[in-house]
Amino acid sequence: MVNFECRALSKNFGHVQALENVDIRVESGRVVGLLGPNGSGKTTLIKLANGLLTPDSGEVLIGGMAPGPETKAMVSYQPDRPYLPQWMKARELIKFYEDFYPDFDTARALDMLSRLGVPSDRRIKQMSKGTQEKVQLILVMSRRARLYLLDEPIGGVDPATRDFILDTILRNFDENASIVISTHLISDVEKVLDDVVFINNGRVMLQSSVDDIRERNGMSVDALFREVFKC
Amino acid sequence: MDWQIRDDAPIYSQLVTQIKLGIAAGALSPGERLPSVRDLATEAGVNPNTMQRALQELERQGLVYSQRTSGRFVTEDTDVIENAKSSLADEQVRSFLDAMARLGYLRDDILRLLEARIREESGNGEL
Numbered sequence: 001m002v003n004f005e006c007r008a009l010s011k012n013f014g015h016v017q018a019l020e021n022v023d024i025r026v027e028s029g030r031v032v033g034l035l036g037p038n039g040s041g042k043t044t045l046i047k048l049a050n051g052l053l054t055p056d057s058g059e060v061l062i063g064g065m066a067p068g069p070e071t072k073a074m075v076s077y078q079p080d081r082p083y084l085p086q087w088m089k090a091r092e093l094i095k096f097y098e099d100f101y102p103d104f105d106t107a108r109a110l111d112m113l114s115r116l117g118v119p120s121d122r123r124i125k126q127m128s129k130g131t132q133e134k135v136q137l138i139l140v141m142s143r144r145a146r147l148y149l150l151d152e153p154i155g156g157v158d159p160a161t162r163d164f165i166l167d168t169i170l171r172n173f174d175e176n177a178s179i180v181i182s183t184h185l186i187s188d189v190e191k192v193l194d195d196v197v198f199i200n201n202g203r204v205m206l207q208s209s210v211d212d213i214r215e216r217n218g219m220s221v222d223a224l225f226r227e228v229f230k231c
Numbered sequence: 232m233d234w235q236i237r238d239d240a241p242i243y244s245q246l247v248t249q250i251k252l253g254i255a256a257g258a259l260s261p262g263e264r265l266p267s268v269r270d271l272a273t274e275a276g277v278n279p280n281t282m283q284r285a286l287q288e289l290e291r292q293g294l295v296y297s298q299r300t301s302g303r304f305v306t307e308d309t310d311v312i313e314n315a316k317s318s319l320a321d322e323q324v325r326s327f328l329d330a331m332a333r334l335g336y337l338r339d340d341i342l343r344l345l346e347a348r349i350r351e352e353s354g355n356g357e358l
Contacts, residue, residue, distance in 0.1 A: 029280065166276070167276070170272060170278070191276055191277045210281075211241035211284075214238075214241040218239055
């Protein structure tokens with residue numbers, strides 16, 4: 001089943017072409033890395049998938065449907081910047097998510113919170129940037145969604161926590177779901193990805209499985225990325 | 232098992248080699264039941280689909296077999312395990328000889344160095 005699809009998707013901001021004729025398909029059970037340099041269009045693509053932006057042409061489909069209330073119930077989205085209310089405590093946020101999303105798994109969230117050592121009675125504003133990111137990701141990954149859209153989810157956390165988070169993602173997501181992770185920390189996520197999409201200046205440059213890249217080029221995706229996008 | 236993924240080759244083929252090594256070295260015994268795909272994938276820190284592909288390849292090579300309901304097992308066929316072991320040993324020898332050739336060593340020098348090394352290690356009780 002195809003959980004996420006872009007067909008000839010284009011988006012302009014004034015004279016700037018943010019995305020041009022993008023075709024992507026993500027089947028169920030796949031973990032896909034959306035990789036590209038800063039300003040390549042990764043966040044625009046993810047915002048289009050969430051219905052936060054509307055396409056100029058082409059279409060975005062989530063489980064075969066255009067973004068709307070039904071697709072929002074299927075998509076768990078981690079934006080690229082903090083969005084949690086500063087005054088709320090971790091415990092209150094979990095309650096909040098539980099009320100909001102029927103697919104939210106409270107036991108899973110509490111378990112991750114304690115395993116990552118986040119005090120549940122601390123307010124968001126009292127937490128470090130990395131801890132806030134942990135809370136955000138716990139909330140996002142505790143939903144039993146069809147599609148997870150994670151925009152730079154591991155940028156602010158230390159390598160040990162990164163491993164724990166990736167481990168959590170692999171352990172918890174079920175085979176009917178898909179995950180799209182946008183990141184430039186490629187070497188950290190490479191081993192957990194099925195496929196990668198290289199995007200540059202709003203265009204898809206390469207769509208391939210990780211092992212096909214390694215087979216063809218005799219190098220890791222990280223090394224290939226550094227070569228392709230050498231400054 | 233101690234999983235190590237290098238950068239220069241497909242991940243699934245490295246998983247195949249490492250599990251094969253585990254079987255050949257006896258870390259996984261004949262007839263032993265393997266953990267689930269998901270558990271193995273988490274342990275190795277890799278994508279479950281990649282682990283699945285590696286196990287299917289090992290199945291194709293006859294080193295593991297699956298039983299519909301109860302999971303995957305290491306083969307009980309000791310000939311298959313011996314063959315896997317000798318092909319892994321052969322690969323080691325070949326890559327060693329390649330590396331020595333790149334350093335400019337010829338047959339006699341290589342044999343002399345090997346013999347000296349083996350003598351030294353058996354003197355230390357290691358071999």
